[in-house]
Amino acid sequence: MLKFLSQRAIFAILTILIVSAVVFGIFSILPFDPAALTCGQRCTDQIISANRIRLGFDKPIYEQYWLFLSGIFLGRTYGTGSAAFTCPAPSFGYSFNENACVTNMIGEALPITISLAIGALIMWLLVGIGLGIIAAKFKNRWPDTSSSVFVLLATSLPTFVTGLALLIWVSIKWKWVPLSLSGYTSLFENPFKFFQYFILPWITLAIAYAAIYTRFTRAALLETLGEDYIRTARAKGVGERVVFFKHTLRAVLAPIITLAGLDFAGLIGGAIITETIFNLPGLGRLTLRSVYEFDLSVLLATTILAATVVILMNLIVDLFYAVLDPRVRIT
Amino acid sequence: MTELLRINDLKVSFKTDDGLVHAVDGVSLTVNAGETVAVVGESGSGKTVTSLSVMGLHKKGQAQLSGSISVNDHGTFKDVISLNDEEIRDIRGRAVAMIFQDPMSSLHPFYKIGNQLAEAYLVHNRGKKKEAMVRALEMLELVGIPEPKKRAEEFPHQFSGGMRQRVMIAMALMNSPQMLIADEPTTALDVTVQAQILTLLEKLKKEFNMGILLITHDLGVVAQVADRVNVMYAGRIIEEAPVDDIFYAPLAPYTLGLLKSVPRVTANNDRLKAIPGQPPSLINLPVGCPFAPRCEYKEHSAESGCNTTRPELLGTSATHRARCHIPESLRQELFAKEVKELLA
Numbered sequence: 095m096l097k098f099l100s101q102r103a104i105f106a107i108l109t110i111l112i113v114s115a116v117v118f119g120i121f122s123i124l125p126f127d128p129a130a131l132t133c134g135q136r137c138t139d140q141i142i143s144a145n146r147i148r149l150g151f152d153k154p155i156y157e158q159y160w161l162f163l164s165g166i167f168l169g170r171t172y173g174t175g176s177a178a179f180t181c182p183a184p185s186f187g188y189s190f191n192e193n194a195c196v197t198n199m200i201g202e203a204l205p206i207t208i209s210l211a212i213g214a215l216i217m218w219l220l221v222g223i224g225l226g227i228i229a230a231k232f233k234n235r236w237p238d239t240s241s242s243v244f245v246l247l248a249t250s251l252p253t254f255v256t257g258l259a260l261l262i263w264v265s266i267k268w269k270w271v272p273l274s275l276s277g278y279t280s281l282f283e284n285p286f287k288f289f290q291y292f293i294l295p296w297i298t299l300a301i302a303y304a305a306i307y308t309r310f311t312r313a314a315l316l317e318t319l320g321e322d323y324i325r326t327a328r329a330k331g332v333g334e335r336v337v338f339f340k341h342t343l344r345a346v347l348a349p350i351i352t353l354a355g356l357d358f359a360g361l362i363g364g365a366i367i368t369e370t371i372f373n374l375p376g377l378g379r380l381t382l383r384s385v386y387e388f389d390l391s392v393l394l395a396t397t398i399l400a401a402t403v404v405i406l407m408n409l410i411v412d413l414f415y416a417v418l419d420p421r422v423r424i425t
Numbered sequence: 426m427t428e429l430l431r432i433n434d435l436k437v438s439f440k441t442d443d444g445l446v447h448a449v450d451g452v453s454l455t456v457n458a459g460e461t462v463a464v465v466g467e468s469g470s471g472k473t474v475t476s477l478s479v480m481g482l483h484k485k486g487q488a489q490l491s492g493s494i495s496v497n498d499h500g501t502f503k504d505v506i507s508l509n510d511e512e513i514r515d516i517r518g519r520a521v522a523m524i525f526q527d528p529m530s531s532l533h534p535f536y537k538i539g540n541q542l543a544e545a546y547l548v549h550n551r552g553k554k555k556e557a558m559v560r561a562l563e564m565l566e567l568v569g570i571p572e573p574k575k576r577a578e579e580f581p582h583q584f585s586g587g588m589r590q591r592v593m594i595a596m597a598l599m600n601s602p603q604m605l606i607a608d609e610p611t612t613a614l615d616v617t618v619q620a621q622i623l624t625l626l627e628k629l630k631k632e633f634n635m636g637i638l639l640i641t642h643d644l645g646v647v648a649q650v651a652d653r654v655n656v657m658y659a660g661r662i663i664e665e666a667p668v669d670d671i672f673y674a675p676l677a678p679y680t681l682g683l684l685k686s687v688p689r690v691t692a693n694n695d696r697l698k699a700i701p702g703q704p705p706s707l708i709n710l711p712v713g714c715p716f717a718p719r720c721e722y723k724e725h726s727a728e729s730g731c732n733t734t735r736p737e738l739l740g741t742s743a744t745h746r747a748r749c750h751i752p753e754s755l756r757q758e759l760f761a762k763e764v765k766e767l768l769a
Binding site (some may be wrong): 321322323325326328329330331332333336341344345348418419420421 | 480482510514515516517518519522523525527530531532533534535536544545548549580582593596599
């Protein structure tokens, strides 16, 4: 087990290194002068070349990459003398557009995106698996048919439609959930405000995913119900409820969790549309803004972060799968 | 002799988009304590449907059953067809147990062997967890699994096919049922393992005086373990007889056809003697004898009408009966020659 874990960890680190190198390489060959992007319209060549030296863009690419990597662990100081400023470790660079260390910017955006993703995940798992179970249990009867209607609607409506609809009707017209103008409040500070802030974005994201999970759960349950080992359980005299909720559901859980882990990782990368509609200053919005503003250091950091989350979630899903399915268990 | 199972005029049909499929059409048979009754036939002849009916394992709403299936539940007879779900559940695994064709997929991949065995006991003896585990180990030992204590902690994928079928048998024995249904128990196993499993079944039958209903398409298996044989064709029993009679003095042309189609090492012609044609559609059975279109002896019964009336299950002996329009004496004469050739 320990051997497996360390192997996977080494593999994960290597992957992240490669991803970061590739991203770094891509950004270095983009037809922009990163130093020129650091100052506004009234720019002189002197300022640009001074900034180039301050930010280390004058150094060869491999040295820049090395500085970037070492900054993650050691922090990084830009410039010299009285003009020097430091981004402490872990430093992912400095954004001139915002005049802030990238790490701090991500640190502000990440809790919002994580809250959004976790809340939506819980919601869509509950709704998706729940509806899937009901649909399978009442196959071809009205609960199943009505769940298909939900699935059809939810999968065909894009998030910008459901999100806007929720915002317009639930928030603005009916005033069920007031528009939160005060911004993000953490769960521990004020749970009520937290839920108020996130409930509509959660629902928006959850609707789209819940539909997929409903379909998946229903199909997997029905397929498993036809398995030989389910017939064996019935032949033992196991009651129908235990057959369904113990023998069948247990077998279906493993693939659902795999799917959920990967979907969750995708969301951490940023739910750009949902964050934009509801004006959530999360990672998705941060990424989007940095694309518009050619804020390369932020873009580099968010890309690497997204890749890291995907790799980590893959690892977690694998470990979880091993717990759930003895056939892939490592001894 | 204690009767354990009496199936009387069982009819099972399934609704499909093409029409009603008459999978089992008037099957009657009995199984007594201490004997193995084989049901033989090709795919789609209704043998598995018959066995699943005894356990009440058909999907709800799909199968229509009529007739009666009396199961001896420790002295009292219960008709499976008229029982409700809870009453059938109570019989399953306790009065009648069943093992299946494919041991590779018949065990739940996520649960430990010991727990799967214990569950079989626990559903009928609530709350007796310790007892169940003790019993599970005893049963594993009984069916010949070495180191039962260690093996009980393992998962199905850590067992070979033969070992898994032993586990299935152990599971079936958890509640000491009087009756065991074995649906093609050796079909998915290789020949040496087949022999071990059959020997095990024989041993259990003798030791516990169990009745076994053996479903198979393999005449070799029948010859090895069966006491009485029912040959099924198109949902009906076409011949029933003690095992020796089936092999040495068959009375139905179909049975003879089956015997002839068994590949033989000694035969020097290299073509298999398959029965020509296909089994009839179970939606639209021919009016006459269902086997008539494939029967090579049809001309011997010109006046009795193979194509117009269904033959009844008849015989001069009380234990040996067959469905055929050809006079029995003529059949005995005709088939004796062929059997002699086969045995030569």
